[in-house]
Amino acid sequence: MNKREVVFTVNGETRRVLVEPRRTLADTLREECGLTGTHLGCEHGVCGACTVLVDGQPTRSCLMFGVQAEGASIRTVEGLAAPDGTLNPLQRAFWENHGLQCGYCTPGFLMLATWLLERPTPLDEEELRHVLSSNLCRCTGYQNILAAVRAAARELDRWTESAPA
Amino acid sequence: MKPAAFDYFAPRNLDEAVALLAKHGEDGRVLAGGQSLVPTMAFRMARPAVLVDINRIEGLGHLSAQEGQLRIGALARHAHFESAVTPGPLGALLARVVRHIAHPPIRMRGTFCGSLAHADPASEWCATTLALGGTLVLRSAGADTREVAARDWFQGVFTTAIRPGEMLVEVRLPVLGPEWSCGFAEFSRRAGDFALAMAVCALRLDRGLIREASIALGGLGGRPVLALEAAATLLGQVPSAEAASAAAEAAAAHCDPHSDVHAPAEYRRDLVRAMARRALAQAGVA
Structure with a gap:
């Protein structure tokens, strides 16, 4: 097949891969880069399990082709913990709040929440729920996922109490 | 759930893009945000032989009010409308509507014009453009720009007045005054x-x-x-x-x-x- 060379960075490391144009970014990360932390759930943009950050934006990597990533800076779940494996505050909050159940949706939620916590505007309950509604958890463990992101936001001083209704 | 094979082009300007669309006719599809096209390809409901990725073209992301019209370029993403893009009732309406479109990650890649080209029956932008009496601007190789009124655009499910070789380059909405x-x-x-x-x-x-x-x-x-x-x-x-x-x-x-x-x-x-x-x-x- 007509494979193409594509160059991008993943978690700061330059990757040069050969992919067919039809290869999604998700499959490119998993198959060509060996980064299987990015999970594929529905493969048609509904579940959000494959969410990664592309040039700082949360992106469903099943809805983007690997060839489109030329020159892009990509962050995946593999880039969150310290090199020695120490969890970052968001990962630790998931651990402490039982935000992982089967773990399948976790990488997508972590990357979505990473973006949410890095935004300049403080986070409140309404926005938290609005944004996290992007992704599905097949265990329906949403309350603990919300609690985890809330806890991380508090620890990182990103949380603001919503105005009383 | 894997798209069928296709040839991929990422032209650097509009002339190149419409030349590719002219060459490939009904086999060619424009790839903008891809948030509707790629799922239909994953299901193999769509099997375009050629994708023309317009994301590398400069100057298609414009969102500007001129002469009473809000001009929305082919690469203006949904998320750009979350804060009012123009003062008055139009910007406020678009900011209200956009919160109903899918989810934030989809809104950051998906485009306004892409929604109109895709013409999903449940598209918020399609209904909005129709209500406001918008105009769609189409380009094709070697031809003058063609304009189509929103009321003539929608023909059925995923079906519009677009012709083979044409690309939707802009949608214009009337800027609304305080009345x-x-x-x-x-x-x-x-x-x-x-x-x-x-x-x-x-x-x-x-x-x-x-x-x-x-x-x-x-x-x-x-x-x-x-x-x-x-x-x-x-x-x-x-x-x-x-x-x-x-x-x-x-x-x-x-x-x-x-x-x-x-x-x-x-x-x-x-x-x-x-x-x-x-x-x-x-x-x-x-």
Whole structure:
């Protein structure tokens, strides 16, 4: 097949891969880069399990082709913990709040929440729920996922109490 | 769930893009945000032989108000509308509508023009563009720019007036002055789902009376439609709960919703009545 060379960075490391144009970014990360932390759930943009950050934006990597990533800076779940494996505050909050159940949706939620916590505007309950509604958890463990992101936001001083209704 | 093979081109300018579309005709598809096209390719409902990725073309992401028109370029993403892109009722309406489109990650890649080109029956931007009487601007190789009015654009499910080789390069919406008021409401079972019904309205008031009215409905199957009878009931009226009820009844009575696995037609008809009333209430008719 007509494979193409594509160059991008993943978690700061330059990757040069050969992919067919039809290869999604998700499959490119998993198959060509060996980064299987990015999970594929529905493969048609509904579940959000494959969410990664592309040039700082949360992106469903099943809805983007690997060839489109030329020159892009990509962050995946593999880039969150310290090199020695120490969890970052968001990962630790998931651990402490039982935000992982089967773990399948976790990488997508972590990357979505990473973006949410890095935004300049403080986070409140309404926005938290609005944004996290992007992704599905097949265990329906949403309350603990919300609690985890809330806890991380508090620890990182990103949380603001919503105005009383 | 893997797309079929295709040839991929990422042209650097518009001339190159339309030349590729001219060359490949019905085999070629424009790839902008890809948030609708790529899922249909994953399901192999679409199997384009050629994708023309326009994301590398400079100057297509414009969003500017000029000569009374908001010009929305082919690469203006949904998320750009989350804060008002133009002062007054138009920017406020678009900012309200966009919060109903899928989810933040989808909104950051998906484009306004892509929604109009895809023409999903439940597209918020399609119903909005129809209600506002927008204009679609098309480019093709070696031809003059063609303009199509929104009312002539939508032909059916995923079917528009676009011709092979054409690319939708811009959508224009009329900038609305302070005498206009607008509303939008939709119903979906879960946040971000395709709506089962939606209503968009734009009204012009003069000395306390409604002088112009437009209402569009979406999510009913087929294509977005103008609720002409409902809009007509509002003309010359003082904004009131009675006027809203009469218009909502007319919208429900004259629409032709489809039944599908998500909702029967009569449920959608009830939703049209409720959504029309909510949209009108936002526009001050309550």
